[in-house]
Amino acid sequence: MRTALALEKAGFAVPDTLEKLRTCLQAALEVEHLTIPVYLTGMYTIRAGTNSAAFYGIRAVVMEEMLHMTLVANLLNAVGGAPVVDSRVVAEYPARLPFSGESVPSIGLQHFSPAALKTFLRIEQPRSMTPPTAPGGGWTSIGQFYDAVREGLEHLVRTLGHDRVFTGGPERQIGPEDFYNSGGEVFPVEDLAGALLAIETVTEQGEGVHDTIWNSNETFGEERELAHWFRFNEIFTGRSYGPHDRPRDRPSGPLIDVDWDGAHPIHGDSKVADYRVYERTSAVYQQAVAFNSRYAVLLRYLDSAFNGHPRHLAPAVPTMLELRDRAAQLYRNPHPDPALAARGCFASATFEITDPQFDAADAEVARNLAAASLRTGEPVDLAGLASDSAEAFA
Amino acid sequence: MTGTVGADEAVRRRYDVVVVGGGWAGSLLAKDLGERGWQVLVLEAGNGGAETWPGYLDSLSTFYSAVAKVPNSGYRRSVAAPFPDVLDLAPVRDPEPGEREYTANGYFVQNGRLPYGTDYLRELGGAAMHWLGAVPRMHPEDFATNERFGYGRDWPITAADLQPWYARAEFEIGVAGDAQGQRELGVVTDPDYVFPMHQIPASWIDRYCTGLDGTPILDEVADEQYPLKVHSLPQARNSTPNPDYRPGPYRPSSAVGLPNYGERCVGNASCVPICPVQAKSHPLRQQARFPRTVTTATRCVVTRVRLAGPTMGGRVSGVEFRAYTDPASPVGRSYVVEAGVVVLAAHAIENARLLLFSGLANGSDQVGRNLMDHPTVLNWALADERRGPVGPFRGPGHTSGWEVFRFGEGRRRRAPFRIEIGNWGWGWATGAPMSNVATALGVGGDRQGEIRPDGVFGPELRRLLGSTIGRQLQLQIAVEQSANPGNRVTLDRRHRDATGNLRPVLTYDLDPHTRSGVYAARLVAARIFQRLDATDWTNHAPRDGVPPLGHFTHTVDGTTLDLAYSGAGHGAGTHVMGSSPRDSVVDAFQRTWEHPNLYAVGCGSMPSIGTSNPTLTMLALALRSAEQIHQDLVLDRRPADVRPADEAEVPA
Amino acid sequence: MSDPTSPAVTADVQDFVELCVPLTGFSEFDLYATGMAERYLETVRQQVGPDRFAEFWAAWTAAVADGGGPQSLSPVHLEVARAVTYLWHTGAWPRLAPAAHAALRRQPANEEFVVAPEAYVEGLVWRTFHGHPGGAKPPGFGTWSVQPPPQSDILSLRQDLGLGELPFRAGLTAEVALDAVPGHLLPGLRAARYVPPSAVPTAAERPDTSRERA
C-alpha cells in the first residue's frame, strides 16, 4: 500500500505527467488488491455446507477485484509503466482505505458476520450514496480517484498525442487466454478507448452503471449481474434484489438463506507474532507463516505475469487454490491462545509478508518459471515443476 | 436462455420440429434448427434443475454423500421417468456352469448370457451430465470393417463425408486436443486443422508411460508386435484456447447458472459422475444458448409417435406424451403435440423402445437389434516401488492412451481395442482409495464375519496408503463390439414401469471376435505392466464363489483366461443406418426409411463404433441431420410452383 | 456458534482429536483442519453407543499411555479403532465385522454411510498420497502433470507427530515392506458396483506375473 498511501497523503490532484499517471495506476493496483484479503477472509470463514449463496456472492466480487487488478495492470503497461507486485502492495490490517475521505473506518479482517458485511458495504459504497465533501479538500471516494485518473489520461493524450502516451508493448497485455474465471472479461488495453473501458469496468462493477444496481458485464455479452455493493447488501439483508429495484430501494426479491452462525469466528487482528507465543502447543504459528510464504509466491507470479509474461498466470492459479485450502485449514483450528479459544475464536490467516518471505518466493518463482513451459500461444505445461513445490498442490 | 415451460403451454402450438430428448443429440440439433428460424419443441422426460447453480450444487452434494460414487450418484432415482443404474446388476454366487452369472434388478429387464453393464440418465442434459468427455474421432477404416476385415456392418457414408461435421461438432461442444497427434493416427485428415483449444495437459502418469515409447508389445492373438506410443486424447473440456484456431478466437464456456466459473479444467478429477465447476462440456450449455424459437418442456415422457392418416404417405403427425410433476410419483397426464418433423433423440435404447412401441420404421426387423457398447477390461497394477509414486486421482479420468491396437490387420483375428491410461488409480476396479483404507486397517471382518487380527494404523497406515495408493496404475481398455442382430432391445407386455410404459428387455452377449479382443487386451496390458516393472494385481476370477459382473472365460490356442468387462455407457446400433430399407432402419441422414418426416438420431444410428467413444461421431451426424431437416422443411413449406412475376398474378 | 461464551472446541473434542493422532497418522492441526472433529465424535458415540464408546475410549487412552498401541486392544475395540480411523480417512462410517457388530449390540444397521457431504470432502486418505478428494479442492489447471512428491518416510512421520516408539499395527510382526505388500492389505476387484468400499474383498494372494494364465 506504499504508493497509494503516499499519493493520498499528497492530496487530491489530477495527474498531469505520464510519470504521475503511472504512479496513480500503481496506487490503483494496490487499492484493488487491498480488499482481496478482506473478502477472502469473509468467504473462507464460512462453515462448509452453509451459506452457499453468500459464499458465491462474495466469490463473484473477489473474482472481479482480481479482474480489476489485472485491468489496471494492463492499463499501466499500456501507458509505458511497469506494475510492481511486491511488499509495496501489501497492506497491514486493519488498513485504511485510501482516497476515501476520513470518514471511512479502518478495514480489518473479519469472519463472515453482519459486521463484516457492513465493512464490505462501506468499501463498495457508490458515489451516489456518499455525501460530497467540501471542495478543495482531500480525496472523497475511489470513484473520484478513478475520475481523476481518467481526466489526467485524457489530458495527456490531448497534450502529448496518443502515441506518446500508449507506448507499452502489446506482449505485456494480459488477455482472456491467460486470465479466466474472472468477472467480465479481461481485455488488452492498447489505446484510449480501451483504457476508458477498463476504467469504466473497474468502477461500474463496483458501483453499478449510472445509478442502477447492475454492473457493466453486458458489455461483454455476459448476463448482467449486480454491482458489488448490491451483492453485499443482499447478503446483509438476507433478501435478493428484484429485477426492478433501484439503488436506494431495499431488496424486494425472494429471501436468501443466510446463517450468521455458519462461520468460524476469528480474532482478525491476530498476528503471527501472537501465534508464535504458542508455538510449542499449536501448529497454527507454523501454518500461518506457511500461508504467508505461499501468498508471497502468488504475488511474485503476478508480478512476473504483469511484466511481459502473461502466461505466468498459469502457476499463479494453483497457488491461489492452495491458499484457499490452507486458509480453510487455519479457520477451522482453534485459536492457539487458550483465552481466545475459550471465547470461541479460531485461528486465521494474517496476510503479513516479510521481506525474507519475498526473497524465498523470488527464488522459488524463478526456479519454477524456468522449469515450466509457458510460452504465449502454446499449451501450458507445468510438468517441469519440481516435486517439492508439487507438495503444495496436494 | 435456459427456460422451460409446462406441458399445457407446450401443446398450445404446432411446431415445425418436435425433438424427443434434451440430451447431447437433441440439444445440438434443436439449437441448430432454432437458429435457422424453425419453431422447435424439445420434450424432455427427466427433471430439470441442474441448469441453476443451487440445483447443480444439489447434485454435487448428492454425489458427495453417496457411498457408491457411480455415474448416476449425483441424481435421485425417478419413478416417473426411470432409468438404469449400474447398481441394478448383481452377481450370482456359485452359478451353475452355463447359467447366467448375474441378475438385473432395475429398469432394464435382462435375459442375455452376459449383462449389458451400463446406465444412462433421464434428466435434462441426459447421460452427458455424467459422461467423461473423451471425444476421439473415428478412423476411416472403422466405417468399413466388413469390406476391409470381414466383420461387422459398414456405413453408407465415409469418414471423409464426416470431416467437416466433426469440425463443427468440435466447435459446438468445445474440444481441446492435439490435432497433429490425431493426424498421425489418421483420424484427422485436414492438414491445417487445429482444435479450438490446446490439448489438456498430459498427466504425470502419461509421462511415466511415455517412457515405453518405441517398445514393441506382442499381441499373440493378432500375432503381431505393436510399437507403443502415447497419444494425447481429444476432450470436451475447457483448456487454453488455441490462437491458431479458425475462425478464432475461441472463448471457453462458463458454467451454466454461474458466470465466470469453470472456464478451465482445474483438476477436480471427478468428471464422471460430475464436474463441480462444469469445465467438462455438457448440453445445458447448448440449451442456455437456445434462441427464442426453441421451447423446452421437462418432465414430459414421450410414450408414442403418431402416424398420420393413410393418405399421408407414411408421415408421422406428432407424439403423445405424459407430463408429471413429482418425479417420485407415477401420476401424470397425457398430451398430444403435432409437428412437421419428429426427431427421436432419446438415447439408443429409448429410441428403439419408442419405435417398437409405436410400431414404426421396422420393415427391416432391425429396430432394437445390433445393440453395441464398448466392453471395457480393467487392468490394475502397482508401479515399481523404487521409482516412487505416480500421482493417481489427479486430473481428468484419462488424458492419453495407446492407440496402435485400434487399427490394421489384427482386426481380422480379434476385435481392436483402445488402451486408456487411467488417471484415477484403481478406483473403477476396486473402489480405491476408500477400499485401500478398509483393507489396510482390516475393517469389516474376514470371510466368516470374524474380526480380522491384522491391520495398520497411524503413521504406518499413512505410509502404507501413501505407497499403495500413490503407485496405482490402471489401464481401461475399450474393445470394439460389432453389430450383431442377436444383441437387442425388445418389449414384453409383462414388464412395465410404474407409469405403465413397457420397459426395455435386453438380450446381450459378446461374440467370439469381441471376446478375443478382450482376451488380447488383457494379455497386452499384462505385458505393458511387465515392461513398466509394475506388479500386476489384475484378477478377474471368481472370488469365494462370486464371479465379478461381466465375467466369462475365453480360450485361445488352448489357453483359457478368466476375464471380465464393464460397460462403457456407449449404447449404439439400435436403429441402424444403412443404404437400403431392406436391412436398415434409417438412411444416411438418420431419416427412417418408412416415414419421411421421422428421424431417429443418436448412437443408435451407428452401424459400428470402432474404438472411439461414440458421442462426437453422433454429434457430427446430428448436425448433418439438422441440415437435412432444414432442407426437408424448406422444401415442404415452399409452394410447389412459383410462377415468374410477370405471369399474371395479382399482387395482394 | 459465534456465541462468545462457548469455546471454539470443547474439552471432549480436544481429547478426541489428541488421541486420534496415533490412530490416523495425522497431526492435531490436520484433524482440526477438517472441521469435522465434533461431528465425528458425535457419530462414533452414536454408532457405538455412549457407554461402549466410553469403554473403548478408556481402553485406547490406556493403550497409548502404556505404549501398547492398537495390538493391545481387545478384538472388538480393535474393530472400533478401525472404524474411527476409517471415518477420519474417508468421511464414512464403515461396515463393521459382523462379529463386532453383534458384540457391540449396535442398534443401527451395519452399513457404510457417508456422514455428511462435507465429510467426504475432508477425507484424510487423499492426503496420504498428496492427492485431493475427487470432486473437491481442485488443485488447478495442469497440476496433474507435475511429478508427485516422494513417499514420506516413517521416521519423520513419527517424529513430526511426536509419536515415539508406539507400534502402529495389529497382528503383523513388522512394518509392511512396501516392495512386497501382501495381498490381504490391498483391495481386490469389486464384484459389483454397489459393494461399498469397506466391503470390498482383499486382493488374492500376491500375483506373480505368470498367474495371468488361469
Ligand SMILES: Cc1cc2nc3c(=O)[nH]c(=O)nc-3n(C[C@H](O)[C@H](O)[C@H](O)COP(=O)(O)OP(=O)(O)OC[C@H]3O[C@@H](n4cnc5c(N)ncnc54)[C@H](O)[C@@H]3O)c2cc1C
Ligand atoms: C459413465 C458414462 C461415461 C461416458 N463417457 C463418454 C465419453 O467420454 N465420451 C463419449 O463420447 N461418450 C461417453 N458416454 C456416452 C455419452 O454419454 C452418450 O453417448 C451421450 O450422452 C448420448 O447422448 P444422447 O443425446 O443420444 O442421449 P442421452 O444423453 O441419453 O439423452 C437422451 C435424453 O432423452 C431423454 N429421454 C429419454 N426417453 C425419453 C422419452 N421417452 N421422452 C422424452 N425424453 C426422453 C432423456 O431423459 C435424456 O435427457 C458416456 C456414458 C456414460 C454412461
Ligand code: SF4
Ligand atoms: S478434471 Fe475436474 S475440473 Fe476437469 S473436467 Fe474433470 S471434473 Fe471438471
